[in-house]
Structures are given as structure tokens and as C-alpha cells.
Amino acid sequence: MQEDAAGKLQYSVWLGSEAAVEQLTVLKQKAVKAAPGIPLQTADTNKPYLLKRLDVTASTTGTDGVIHFAAGVSGQTTRIHPKQQGITVKERSNRNYRGDLELSAYHDKLTLINVLPTEQYLYSVVGSELNSSWPAEALKAQAVAARTYAIKQGLKYEIAQVSDSTIDQAYYGLQSEFPAAIQAVDATKDEVILNKDGLIMPVFSSNAGGKTADPSEVWDNPASYLRSVYSPDQGAEAGKAKWYRIQLADGRTGYVHSLYLKDTGQKNAQGQPIFESTDENVNIRLAPYVDNNANPAIDQLALKQKVTVLDEEMESNAYSWIRGPYDADTLKSKLSAAGIAINGPLQSLEVSKRGPSGRVVEMKANGQVIEVEYPDAIRSLFGGLPSTLFEIEQAGSYTGNTASPADGASDAPAGAAIAGASETASAGDQMYVLSGSQSTPTAVKASDLVAVGATGQAKPLSQSGGTQTAAGSTPQPSSASSSVTLSGKQQIVFRGTGFGHGLGMSQWGAKGFAEQGYDYKKILQTYYTGVTITKE
Structure with missing residues (x-):
């Protein structure tokens, strides 16, 4: 298919795809002999064209085959407009898209662009990012943030504004749309988020883990409209x-x-x-x-x-999670895969610095700072941790209370727990225990002990178990640093909250605020400081 001199599309049949003029001449002679009277002329491959070809392979029989299309001139763009709404892209998980599809070559690679109105694009973004059962005000907040984000990108990719993945914002086509998402977009039509400098970059993440991040904890540079704030994210663990x-x-x-x-x-x-x-x-x-x-x-x-x-x-979820356990060799391998060289065996891992929200911004291995391009990159060092709002624990460790004679230990009945100073030991260590009328300490192993918590619940101390934590409770990272020492077969676990970088709006937090009665504007102004919501 090519345009004629008047710009009208016309169809023709092309024969051959020969490498030289001499070969094409031979082919033409054969064609004329086989079909006398059919006019033949050399195809103009300097003009834009779209070539449709049926390819038959070993897996096809007879005339059955696979249709392929080839584009012509470098820089040519071919737009496909559907006869009815929806074009399915099989190699994109069979997703079905509104609007048109545009084919071109970009940096010598095939490129597929979905071209459609912004508001229709947002129908799918809100549907891809959030759940149909969520409150309307949370959906509206997402619609305004997503619209602002898309417009703010400009022509980010030179041939498109945004990608269809969470590198930008999720966009999975018609299958992801639902009525409440469409209503949220329509109800906020053309609304965007501004501050004194114009459109903001309204970053968002799935779950802030109870507190959003400060920019210094993610990008290591400031943004006037972003600061660490409380976020009601606990809903993500409900019913797990x-x-x-x-x-x-x-x-x-x-x-x-x-x-x-x-x-x-x-x-x-x-x-x-x-x-x-x-x-x-x-x-x-x-x-x-x-x-x-x-x-x-x-x-x-x-x-x-x-x-x-x-x-x-x-069960680990978007709010509270566990990753691991990992031994020293596995951790060293993960660091090595991320380009972090460790000389000798990995003997210690330390959270050496935290940011304003408690997120990890610096870690040390064997006492040396692990260099990363920006703080949030720490997540990728260990195989993709859900967030940097975490603690590291030595699997198989336990914390027990020790008591001196001044604490009244000599008067304690056998088996009683006496509050005193806290000490931590690993499961392989020996621990000396005084019980009942014994006057001589008895050496026992952690595997022989049962820990009794403040609730009175008894829990065994096993050689491969972690710090005992009651189900349903989620320890929040402290502002202090923490470290573990690794030797032999000892392992560690990462225990944390949140899913994503934690900057800006938390989607689960928006849901929580909406359930508390916030409207979408108040939700957005809670997560983004000094902003207004207006039509653009």
C-alpha cells in the first residue's frame, strides 16, 4: 500500500525481493511469460509503503500462514486505526487498547505506540493501579496524580510521553478499566496538581509502610512539595x-x-x-x-x-513483610551481582544510617560503606526488597533477661522469668542458667529453651528460628543503626514495612484516608505540601 501523487492510498502487488537489478530483470521476464499482458514496473521503494506478506513455515500447511507487515522508508510512521474500539496486541499479554497503534522504527528497533486521548488513557491507569472496591475519593486522588504525572513528562521518550509499566505508571489497556475508575477520571476532568513553580512531579508508590519517605531517603536531593508524613497504610495486611x-x-x-x-x-x-x-x-x-x-x-x-x-x-504483604533467611555466602553473591565487591567472607552487615522517616540510607558490609548511586538503590542490592523501611535480624537469635542477685534471682521459683538486663545470643551459643535451688550454673543450648513473652505465650528457641515476634505485630524500624555478625551457617532476615520507594502519595494510605472521610483534594494536599488542585 502506497500513496499516489494525489495522496490517495492505492494497492499493488510486488514480486520478488531481489538483491540486484540483473536478478530482478530475470524475475520480470519469468513473470511476463507466466502472465502475459500484465503491466510491470519497478516498485518505488523510496516512497513510504506498507508491505503485507503471508509467510508459510514448517508449522503451517497449504495456504495457511502468518501475516507479516513490513514498513519502508526510514522514519516512516504507520498508524493502525481499528474499525471498532479496541486493538489486541498478542505480544503484550494479549492486552486490548483504546485508540490507535502507531508503528515506527526508533534507534533501529521496532516501536509500538498507543495513541489516544489523555482522559481515555487515565481510565486504564486508574484501573491498573487501584482496585475497583476502593473508595471513590482514593480513585479520584489517583486520577489527578496520574494526569499530572503524564502531562509533566512532556515527550520524555522522544516518540511518547510515558511507558506502560510501573517505571512510569501502570497502563494495561481496556481489561483493566472498571466503571468506578472511569467515573473518577470524568469527575476530575482536566484537574492537575500545581505549586508555586507550576506542575509538580506527583510521584506515588503502593504502600509507604506507615510513613512516607523524605526525598533525601530516595533521590538524595530535596523537593519542596515532598516531605515525610504519616500514612494509614495498615489496610494492606487486613485479612491476610x-x-x-x-x-x-x-x-x-x-x-x-x-x-x-x-x-x-x-x-x-x-x-x-x-x-x-x-x-x-x-x-x-x-x-x-x-x-x-x-x-x-x-x-x-x-x-x-x-x-x-x-x-x-x-503472610507478607504490601504493608508488612519478611525476606530471607539468607546466609553470608548468599548475601555476598547478591552484593557481587550488584557490582559490590567484598574482600574475603562476609562477616558483618550493618544499617549504619537512617533518614527522617526511618528508612535505611546507608549500609556497611564488613565495616565498609556500601556505595550506591542513590539511597533507594539499596533495595536492589538484596534481590529487590519491597522497601528500605526495614530492620535486619540474625535468624536463630534470641533475647533473654538476665538477673543479678540484687534483682532477687536467688528467691525466684524454678522456671520463673525475672526482668533484668537484656542480652542477645545466637542459637548455637551456650547460655548459663540458674534454676531453683541450684548453686552452680548449668550450660544449656538455645534449642533446649523456651522463651516466655510479655503476653505469657511460650515459644521455643530453635537453632534456625528468628527473633520471636507475635503474629500480627509489625516492628517499626528504629532511628538507631543495627548490625548482625555472620559466621558459619548463621543467617539473617530482613523484616520491614511498605512497598515501593515511599515518596509522595501512598496508594494504600490514600485508601486509608478516604475511609477516614478525606476527600481527594485533602488526600493530595496531605501527601504533597503547598499545592493546589486546579483545571489545566
Whole structure:
């Protein structure tokens, strides 16, 4: 298909794709002999064209084949306009898009651009980013932020304003749209976020973990309209399942979804409950969440297989999460993959500096600062942590209370817990215990002990278990630094809150504020300081 001199599209059939004029002449002679009287002329390949070709391969038979289109002149743009709404792109997860599709070459690569009105684009962005059950005011806040973000980009990619991924903002086509999202966009039509300097860059993330980030904790440079503020993000963990941390007969530990274990009513010699599997091939994972790539099953339970339950955790989610456990070799390998060289074995890992919201902005390995381009890049060092709002814990450590004679330890009954100074030991260490009328300390191992928490709940101290934390409670990172020492087979876990960089609006926080009665403008003005919402 080509345009004629008047600019009208016309169709023709092209024969051959020869490499030289001599070869084309031979082909022309054969064509004239086969079909006398058909006028032939040399195709003008200097003008823009679109060539449709049917390719038959080993997997096709007869005339069945696959249609291919080839574009001509360098710089040519081919726009595809559907006869009815929606064009499906098979190689983009079969997503169906509004508007037109534009094909071109960019930096010698095939480029596909979806061209459509901004408001229609936002129908899918709001639908891709948020859930249809969320409050209308949260959806409106997302619509205004997404509109401002898209316009602010200008022609960021030279041939397009935004990408369709979370590098910019999610855009998954017609399948992601829902009525409430369309209503939110229409209700805020043309509204954008401004401050004294004009359009802001309204960055947002999934979950701020209870407190949004300060720009210094992410970009390491300021932005006048961004500051750390409280964010009601806890809704992300509502209704999440319980997972049991179990111990197998060979001493290994892992997590199993509570749906697949039931209490037998039996206990082992240490008083720990014994559960059994309710199904075949039940997966055991290192952390309490399902991700077959990042957190694959380490083993499986057979039907009615008995295991010891050590404790329980809430399933990791956008608000509260666990990653790990990792041993020193694995951590060193992750750092090496990120271009961080560690001389010798990794012996210590330290959170050496935190920002205003408590996010990690500096870490040390073996006492040396781990150099990163910007603070939020720390997440990628360890395989993609959900956020930098985390603590590092030594798996298999426990904290116990020690008491001196002045504390009244000599008068304590056998088995009593006496408050005193706190000490931490690893599971492989020996700990000396005075009990009852004993006058000589007795050396025991952590695996022989049971910790009794402030609630009175007894929990065993296993050699591969982590710091004991009650299910449903989420420790918030402190402002102080923390560190772990690694040796032998010791492991660490990352325990944190939040999902994403945490800058600007938190989507789960917007939901929380909307449920508290905030309208969309108040939500936006809470997350972005000194701004106004106006039509542009």
C-alpha cells in the first residue's frame, strides 16, 4: 500500500525481493511469460509503503500462514486505526487498547505506540493501579496524580510521553478499566496538581509502610512539595492469612500456609505443638508468602505428615513483610551481582544510617560503606526488597533477661522469668542458667529453651528460628543503626514495612484516608505540601 501523487492510498502487488537489478530483470521476464499482458514496473521503494506478506513455515500447511507487515522508508510512521474500539496486541499479554497503534522504527528497533486521548488513557491507569472496591475519593486522588504525572513528562521518550509499566505508571489497556475508575477520571476532568513553580512531579508508590519517605531517603536531593508524613497504610495486611513456622525431623525450618496444617493436640517433649498436613504435596517456603521465583518451595509435606510448629507469622504483604533467611555466602553473591565487591567472607552487615522517616540510607558490609548511586538503590542490592523501611535480624537469635542477685534471682521459683538486663545470643551459643535451688550454673543450648513473652505465650528457641515476634505485630524500624555478625551457617532476615520507594502519595494510605472521610483534594494536599488542585 502506497500513496499516489494525489495522496490517495492505492494497492499493488510486488514480486520478488531481489538483491540486484540483473536478478530482478530475470524475475520480470519469468513473470511476463507466466502472465502475459500484465503491466510491470519497478516498485518505488523510496516512497513510504506498507508491505503485507503471508509467510508459510514448517508449522503451517497449504495456504495457511502468518501475516507479516513490513514498513519502508526510514522514519516512516504507520498508524493502525481499528474499525471498532479496541486493538489486541498478542505480544503484550494479549492486552486490548483504546485508540490507535502507531508503528515506527526508533534507534533501529521496532516501536509500538498507543495513541489516544489523555482522559481515555487515565481510565486504564486508574484501573491498573487501584482496585475497583476502593473508595471513590482514593480513585479520584489517583486520577489527578496520574494526569499530572503524564502531562509533566512532556515527550520524555522522544516518540511518547510515558511507558506502560510501573517505571512510569501502570497502563494495561481496556481489561483493566472498571466503571468506578472511569467515573473518577470524568469527575476530575482536566484537574492537575500545581505549586508555586507550576506542575509538580506527583510521584506515588503502593504502600509507604506507615510513613512516607523524605526525598533525601530516595533521590538524595530535596523537593519542596515532598516531605515525610504519616500514612494509614495498615489496610494492606487486613485479612491476610496466617503461616506457621515449622521444624522438620531433619532440623530444617520453613513456613507453611495455615490452611494446610491442623493441630493434632499432641506436644513434643519440650511442650511444642505438633501439627499434621491436611493435603498432599504441601509446599514449605523459607518466608511466609508465595512467589515461585523469589521464594520457591524448599520441600513438600506428605498427607498427614507431622511437624513441630515453632511460631506463626502473618503472610507478607504490601504493608508488612519478611525476606530471607539468607546466609553470608548468599548475601555476598547478591552484593557481587550488584557490582559490590567484598574482600574475603562476609562477616558483618550493618544499617549504619537512617533518614527522617526511618528508612535505611546507608549500609556497611564488613565495616565498609556500601556505595550506591542513590539511597533507594539499596533495595536492589538484596534481590529487590519491597522497601528500605526495614530492620535486619540474625535468624536463630534470641533475647533473654538476665538477673543479678540484687534483682532477687536467688528467691525466684524454678522456671520463673525475672526482668533484668537484656542480652542477645545466637542459637548455637551456650547460655548459663540458674534454676531453683541450684548453686552452680548449668550450660544449656538455645534449642533446649523456651522463651516466655510479655503476653505469657511460650515459644521455643530453635537453632534456625528468628527473633520471636507475635503474629500480627509489625516492628517499626528504629532511628538507631543495627548490625548482625555472620559466621558459619548463621543467617539473617530482613523484616520491614511498605512497598515501593515511599515518596509522595501512598496508594494504600490514600485508601486509608478516604475511609477516614478525606476527600481527594485533602488526600493530595496531605501527601504533597503547598499545592493546589486546579483545571489545566
